[in-house]
Amino acid sequence: MRRAPPTTVLPLRIGLIQPNIRDLEKHLLDISHPDSANYGQHWSAAKIAHVFRPSKDSADTVRHWLSSEGIDAARIALSKTGSWLEVNVSVAEAEALLKTEYSLYEHEGTGTQHLACGPAYHLPEHVSEHVELVVPTLHFDGILQELSQCDQFITPDCLRVLYDFAYSPVAAKKNSFGIVEYTPQSYLAPDLDLFFHNFSKSQVGQRPELISIDGGVVQTEEQSFDFNGESSLDLQYGMSLIGPKQQVTLYQVGDLVEGASFNNLLDALDGSFCTFEGGDDPLEDGKEDCGIVKPANVISTSYGFNEADLTPAYTARQCAEYGKLGLMGVTVLYSSGDEGVAGHSELCLNPDGTQSTSGKIFNPTFPGGCPFVTSVGATQVNPGAKVTDPESACMQVIFSGGGFSNHFAIPDYQKSAVNGYLTKFPPPYSHDIFNASGLSRAFPDISANGANYVIAVDGDFSLVFGTSASTPVTGAILTAINDARLALGKRAIGFINPTIYSDRFRNAFNDITSGTNPGCGTQGFSATSGWDPVTGLGTPNFAKLLVEWLLLP
Incomplete structure (x- = not known):
């Protein structure tokens, strides 16, 4: 572990409180329980985005706080669904905003590096009541038989x-x-055909649709x-x-x-x-x-x-x-x-x-x-x-x-x-x-x-x-x-x-x-x-x- 360079740029993402998220389980059970009259009445993505969209007050409060801390308003963007405020900041800016320190952590076995802060980060009280999560912060972003x-x-x-x-x-x-x-986990086409040849001959040559x-x-x-x-x-x-x-x-x-x-x-x-x-x-x-x-x-x-x-x-x-x-x-x-x-x-x-x-x-x-x-x-x-x-x-x-x-x-x-x-x-x-x-x-x-x-x-x-x-x-x-x-x-x-x-x-x-x-x-x-x-x-x-x-x- 070592301190992160202060000029490193972070894609800081501030997850705003979703006021109706407490009702998520109720809504989900309503369409998923076999005894419900609404069983199978699935929601559209547009409805989900609308129902769980954070309030304008939450977005405005966080915007104003960022601006008051010296972050130019032009750098702050609201995600399409209103759930996240986005701003690219340097490590030095993030540390000042969140009253914390960022470090680089390296996995001993793989050498993979992750950036995180700790042991905690802090938001002003009037801001924290509108924020659910700030990232990156504390989490670490691994033959035919019968x-x-x-x-x-x-x-x-x-x-x-x-x-x-x-x-x-x-x-x-x-x-x-x-x-x-x-x-880098991936399949090899010859392996698929080798398997299909032995266990599902009609699928030799078939491939998954790649997205x-x-x-x-x-x-x-x-x-x-x-x-x-x-x-x-x-x-x-x-x-x-x-x-x-x-x-x-x-x-x-x-x-x-x-x-x-x-x-x-x-x-x-x-x-x-x-x-x-x-x-x-x-x-x-x-x-x-x-x-x-x-x-x-x-x-x-x-x-x-x-x-x-x-x-x-x-x-x-x-x-x-x-x-x-x-x-x-x-x-x-x-x-x-x-x-x-x-x-x-x-x-x-x-x-x-x-x-x-x-x-x-x-x-x-x-x-x-x-x-x-x-x-x-x-x-x-x-x-x-x-x-x-x-x-x-x-x-x-x-x-x-x-x-x-x-x-x-x-x-x-x-x-x-x-x-x-x-x-x-x-x-x-x-x-x-x-x-x-x-x-x-x-x-x-x-x-x-x-x-x-x-x-x-x-x-x-x-x-x-x-x-x-x-x-x-x-x-x-x-x-x-x-x-x-x-x-x-x-x-x-x-x-x-x-x-x-x-x-x-x-x-x-x-x-x-x-x-x-x-x-x-x-x-x-x-x-x-x-x-x-x-x-x-x-x-x-x-x-x-x-x-x-x-x-x-």
Whole structure:
């Protein structure tokens, strides 16, 4: 760590208070709960921007403050939706405005540098009541097998049997399924064809529809598992399970120079989030990707952070954007993590809030802990078991991420299930090990198989493990349900959490009752009957889910 040079220019972004954001959950439940008269009545992007637009008074107050501090009014811009005030400032100006100090932090392992201030920043009282967040500040902006061998080699056919998933799309032109990748991670066309040749011959030569966001490029210069493994897994299974009729969209985010973040994706999907600082200067290239993409009906992302990497204000702001996508009728899926109750990179929390591999406090992940996304955990076919036998929580190579958020309150749709778990199966840990209050968002919501996936990568076959596998598989299954509804003139299923936690869907999942998710020097939580913080509600039974969703308006 070292002090940031005072002349370095920062794209300072001031997130204004959104006066109606407290009603977001109410609005989302109103269109997402199966018993609501407004079920499926999704909002337009224009309506979302209007309802959540900050007041003119907030914008004027912050403008006047900036001007009084010597910032020329011509340098200050209001975002299109009125949610952010933007001004490019030097480090010296930012430090004077925020009464703080900026430093450059370098990751010991990768050498990646991040700019942040600390330990706090300060706003005048009359200004702070109008401001939700200022960035950048405290957050840091990483072979054909038979069904008898599904315990050793998972293939698309294994998954079809596991989840009773037999479906051929009939309304593909009305439907959409998006998979998100971040440069330099990319797929190789020969790998797709190698996989399709073995597991879905009709798709040889088929490619995802590329939508480039913030300079996103499918690079081919770097070819190794580290650069191609994730994209290969996501696309090979997402495409083969729903193809060849359904075109899959690839949201490739970030260029080869600066990369990108979740914020750049949100810029492109939802214009109301534009100009959020995401590593690039939005006034240069990110600005051109403001609201350029109509979101797919289902969006699957296999990447994530630890909550502790980010401030509560930052995660709350981003989580609200996922809620807005839900209002638009989008199903947002995120993997829950592969380290059990630990965070990514096996990091756990210390009593002082820092993270280390020697920590003992459970470390929840993000965005999987956001109440407006559907968090997907992982299961496995047990060694020696048949594909038709009950699965268990994944305990080979990876452990299903799960636990209780330290940032988000428990949503209404989940209260009964989570309280039932804590009452019937209280975890054997003290309250200083995890958030045992019963008042916090719990995850994952659902799961799918995440062990022993056969993928083609760099011209050969490999086995991979993770919630990175279970998430696009779940996305493909939900895309098929959307297809069936759209074919009948109904709407896409949108934000699914209130629906899947409802009583009518109780028997539409395969309950997982064995296995744990170790981490932080413990055995983690245990899978039990009903919802649990290892596999959620269980794995999807497509045939049962289809019936229930087709009965809804």
